[in-house]
Amino acid sequence: MFPLHFLSLLFISAQSPERKESGRACEQRPEKEREGDLLFQRGDLLEVPRTLFTHFGIYLGEGRVAHLIPDILPIFSHDQWKIRQMVTNARLILGVLVKCASVRVDSVEDFAYGSQILVNRMDQVCSRPPLQGEEVARRAEKLRGAVCYSLLWYNCEHYVMYCRYGTLVSFQTFQFCKTVREMLLSRSVAKGTALLGACLLLYFRTVSTCALLPAVTLPSIIWMAS
Structure with missing residues (x-):
């Protein structure tokens, strides 16, 4: 179990929510959705700094974010309720190892998990102009479901870059390969x-x-x- 605990420091820590939400939480959800629409626009590229990397997603409106995340559970279960729950460390790490992921839609709060959300910073470094917000969101929604995952060649950054700019590129992957090349x-x-x-x-x-x-x-x- 030690490797899983160690690798969990690199990824998203997550607690499995209860099956039934309280009445108060249900009442607050519309308010959270309105807050999200005030802060972000449909098609915005959102990024959340993690320990050693940045996680990316596309804002769909109504407090929802589409993002690609490694997840092994869909291989073993077809229970959609379980699959929709927040991805735990074990599910994420095992998904990375077996190269299995899914494009899923979560709330802004679950996507950020307490971290600061940065908006559209890729517009400053990408040579291509962004697509229209509605087209970006449609692309993100169309790709929902299980996908093959590669830490270097198809990760969450490749997904959002394709949705917003129409190109499969990852600056994190480029920087990692550059660092390894300089070391070796x-x-x-x-x-x-x-x-x-x-x-x-x-x-x-x-x-x-x-x-x-x-x-x-x-x-x-x-x-x-x-």
Whole structure:
């Protein structure tokens, strides 16, 4: 269980709500929906900062947000009531591992989960102009349901970027790959790989072609790519 508890720090913490809402909560819902429509417009791109990443969604109006989130539960259950409940850490992490997700609609409060919501910040960095709000919302609603998930190649940011700008791109993925490339494809790594190869050759006391070729080729490739 330790890996799940550790990974939960990177994702959304969520508590499963009770099956029946209180009468007071039901009375407050229309008011919350009106507040959402005062703060956001239909088709707005909403983003919520998390611990190590940002979660994205599309505002649909009436206090509702469409967003893509990893979830393993639809694989094992067809109970729509259970599936509609807020996604827990275990459901989310297992969904990431098996590459299963769903585009679902939640309330603004459940989407934000107590964090600050930022609106349309991607308009400042995306080279493409945003589509009309109604078209953005229609795209977001059309894609509802189960989808394949990839942490790098199709995540919540790819989903909202397609809905609002018509392009599948993730700046978070780009930054992550850039950081990994800088860490692995550096001159210091090339030197360390060459030194490790030399030490292994000396330790095993072999200079055969099969051993010498990777010991020379790998550091050379890293050096040229750095």
